[in-house]
Amino acid sequence: MASVLHFRTTLPNFTYRRPSSLNELLQLKAELGGEASLLAGGTDLLVDMRSGIRRPKVVVDVKGINELHLLEHTRDRGLVVGASVTLGELGRNELVRFKYPVLYGAIRKLADPSLRERATLAGNIANASPAADSVPPLLVYGAKLELASLRGRRQVPLREFFTGVKKTVMREDEVITKIIIPEPPEGSEGEYFKAVRTSEDLAVVGIAALFANKTEPRERIVRLGFASVAPTPLYMDSVEELFRRDAPINELIKEAIKLVLKEVNPITDVRATKEYRLHLVKYVTAYLLRKYLG
Amino acid sequence: MVNSLTIRLKVNGTEKSVNVEPNERLLDVLRNKLYLSSVKAGCLRGECGTCTIIMNGKLTKSCLVLAVEADGSEITTVEGLTKGGEPTATQKAFIEKFGFQCGFCTPAYVLVAHWIIENMPGATDKEIKELLNAVICRCTGYKQILEAVRRAREIREGST
Numbered sequence: 001m002a003s004v005l006h007f008r009t010t011l012p013n014f015t016y017r018r019p020s021s022l023n024e025l026l027q028l029k030a031e032l033g034g035e036a037s038l039l040a041g042g043t044d045l046l047v048d049m050r051s052g053i054r055r056p057k058v059v060v061d062v063k064g065i066n067e068l069h070l071l072e073h074t075r076d077r078g079l080v081v082g083a084s085v086t087l088g089e090l091g092r093n094e095l096v097r098f099k100y101p102v103l104y105g106a107i108r109k110l111a112d113p114s115l116r117e118r119a120t121l122a123g124n125i126a127n128a129s130p131a132a133d134s135v136p137p138l139l140v141y142g143a144k145l146e147l148a149s150l151r152g153r154r155q156v157p158l159r160e161f162f163t164g165v166k167k168t169v170m171r172e173d174e175v176i177t178k179i180i181i182p183e184p185p186e187g188s189e190g191e192y193f194k195a196v197r198t199s200e201d202l203a204v205v206g207i208a209a210l211f212a213n214k215t216e217p218r219e220r221i222v223r224l225g226f227a228s229v230a231p232t233p234l235y236m237d238s239v240e241e242l243f244r245r246d247a248p249i250n251e252l253i254k255e256a257i258k259l260v261l262k263e264v265n266p267i268t269d270v271r272a273t274k275e276y277r278l279h280l281v282k283y284v285t286a287y288l289l290r291k292y293l294g
Numbered sequence: 295m296v297n298s299l300t301i302r303l304k305v306n307g308t309e310k311s312v313n314v315e316p317n318e319r320l321l322d323v324l325r326n327k328l329y330l331s332s333v334k335a336g337c338l339r340g341e342c343g344t345c346t347i348i349m350n351g352k353l354t355k356s357c358l359v360l361a362v363e364a365d366g367s368e369i370t371t372v373e374g375l376t377k378g379g380e381p382t383a384t385q386k387a388f389i390e391k392f393g394f395q396c397g398f399c400t401p402a403y404v405l406v407a408h409w410i411i412e413n414m415p416g417a418t419d420k421e422i423k424e425l426l427n428a429v430i431c432r433c434t435g436y437k438q439i440l441e442a443v444r445r446a447r448e449i450r451e452g453s454t
Contacts, residue, residue: 009338015297016316016362039360046319046358047339059316061363088352112428114353115340198427 018061030150033172041118044127078182083122103137106192122176128166136208136225139235143181149173162232185212195280203228204272205280209288217246229264253289301365306374314361321345321356332372332401343429346402372401383449384408393442395433402429407443
């Protein structure tokens, strides 16, 4: 069935709506729930509709809602990214580049420049792919999502958002309105390592690493976030706790690699085998920890 | 169910009004209703880039845009680059450097090259390669295409 559908070139029928206010959008979601799919950049939705993975009765374009285009930075809240802000916009933003280098690096390695002009950060998250490049950096920065429905608004830490492949804690009437990325720890550094054949491809394994206060065990911050190693993007609290211990750094690095290998659970797919992914996790984790802590 | 809509586009400098269905891609409307056959349907999933157009000043893969979303947009395709049938500097450079073979991806690459020259005249090779990355060519190899972009810039600079 799927292989037959794969060759269709036209999209199935749906009704198109373009609300001009958040309230109008929330009303549509309250009425239609899962029958309405949100359209921001469309780079995942149009592909999924063609292959038949998603068959919405109504496609709701969110780009007409001003509130969702918000992109602002304040000292107390950090960076607030509205749901319609594109990856291209973020990739050109000087503040993202210098304050959130791990996120910046991931964005510049995601798909290609013309797709990034359409694709949104919120869409990359909502799609809930285990391979989403923007997610591991957001995990290490401790990002939160604001979800809204007619019932009200709530904030969910990104670390608690994903429940499985393409599954999240979002209810059928809810939408992501913004992503809140707190001010990074003072003096932090790090990077997003994307193990991949070519950048426009999906990550075979993606690892975000953020470090601060490296010489002061009790204050030390070592945060690792992973893509393509489990059914959901992974954040490992256990690693952060481990590095708070006052022990020789090389021993902690060895321990950390063991911990990481215990928590990941990669699969074999078209891009790599499970064994190759485990190999990458081990060596890339070691490389990043030694590079910044060694 | 069907709610046919009228959209307005400014295509290659001319205002157009087109009736579209909600599920029509911009790509198909450009090809089948506005007869701009330089815009190619390749993978239809945003990977090959042969459907690339310039939409509101940005390089855009038209297979992943609904026609209704493009209402009010300004669109440039290769058909809009030439004036009076004379090839542009970019097109001349592609011919000179053999930046094509079968030609299927060529309109997209010419647009990318045109965009680079217009918007990033000082682009480094690394930046040019990153932008060329948005389109796939299966015959020339990318060296000639990169050379064509560099050559187009030279021609352009020489003429101004």
